[in-house]
Amino acid sequence: xxxxxxxxxxxVLKTGQSMTLQCAQDMxxxxxxxxxxxxxxxxxxxxxxxxxxxxxxxxxxxxxxxxRLNKREFSLRLESAAPSQTSVYFCASSGAGPQYYxxxxxxxxxxxxx
Amino acid sequence: KQEVTQIPAALSVPEGENxxxxxxxxxxxxxNLQWFRQDPGxxxxxxxxxxxxxxxxxSGRLNASLDKSSGxxxxxxxxxxxxxxxxxxxxxxxxxxxxxxxGGGTRLMVKP
Numbered sequence: 001x002x003x004x005x006x007x008x009x010x011x012v013l014k015t016g017q018s019m020t021l022q023c024a025q026d027m028x029x030x031x032x033x034x035x036x037x038x039x040x041x042x043x044x045x046x047x048x049x050x051x052x053x054x055x056x057x058x059x060x061x062x063x064x065x066x067x068r069l070n071k072r073e074f075s076l077r078l079e080s081a082a083p084s085q086t087s088v089y090f091c092a093s094s095g096a097g098p099q100y101y102x103x104x105x106x107x108x109x110x111x112x113x114x
Numbered sequence: 115k116q117e118v119t120q121i122p123a124a125l126s127v128p129e130g131e132n133x134x135x136x137x138x139x140x141x142x143x144x145x146n147l148q149w150f151r152q153d154p155g156x157x158x159x160x161x162x163x164x165x166x167x168x169x170x171x172x173s174g175r176l177n178a179s180l181d182k183s184s185g186x187x188x189x190x191x192x193x194x195x196x197x198x199x200x201x202x203x204x205x206x207x208x209x210x211x212x213x214x215x216x217g218g219g220t221r222l223m224v225k226p
Binding site: 004033040042043044058059090092102103104105106107108 | 148150156157158159160163203205213214216217218219
């Protein structure tokens with residue numbers, strides 16, 4: 001039981017390049033989330049998916065797109081990376097929405113945009 | 115907009131001391147509050163989840179309390195150990211159940 005896994009662990013992009021961050025969970029959770037963590041700003045929600053086939057914007061969605069590929073997988077795409085998107089990105093999942101169940105986090109992806 | 119504040123931002127204590135970490139939030143209409151631990155360069159590990167109807171939760175040497183009406187939660191760590199050194203984050207879920215708002219964290223160092 002791996003929990004929440006993320007790939008890649010590290011990535012360096014040039015401004016304007018695109019990439020997709022992958023996330024998968026094996027806990028049969030309905031809800032999945034993407035956060036970014038920045039020094040002095042804490043963790044902020046980018047997008048979430050309450051169930052397979054649905055996605056909603058969080059606090060900082062601009063510049064990102066997401067896909068809930070199936071119940072296990074939730075990807076985050078940067079179409080045209082900008083230096084302001086340099087951050088650590090965390091994926092999380094929970095059983096039935098954040099109001100009842102604990103969120104479980106992946107190890108993170110450290111992204112640098114030059 | 116919900117704002118979550120954690121005080122102190124950093125704390126250094128000798129091994130064996132009991133300590134309290136504080137978390138306050140501005141909107142008391144929350145569904146639950148969760149405490150996490152984050153080690154340097156790592157992801158977040160859930161420590162305790164308190165539902166809005168509960169007053170406290172305990173796990174081993176950890177005890178978290180919640181006073182929703184005053185917008186406060188505390189994490190009590192008994193008999194601290196060097197292995198407890200980490201950043202501790204609290205987060206609250208909004209009334210709609212679709213947004214988790216994090217505090218800035220308390221960076222704890224326990225000296226042997």
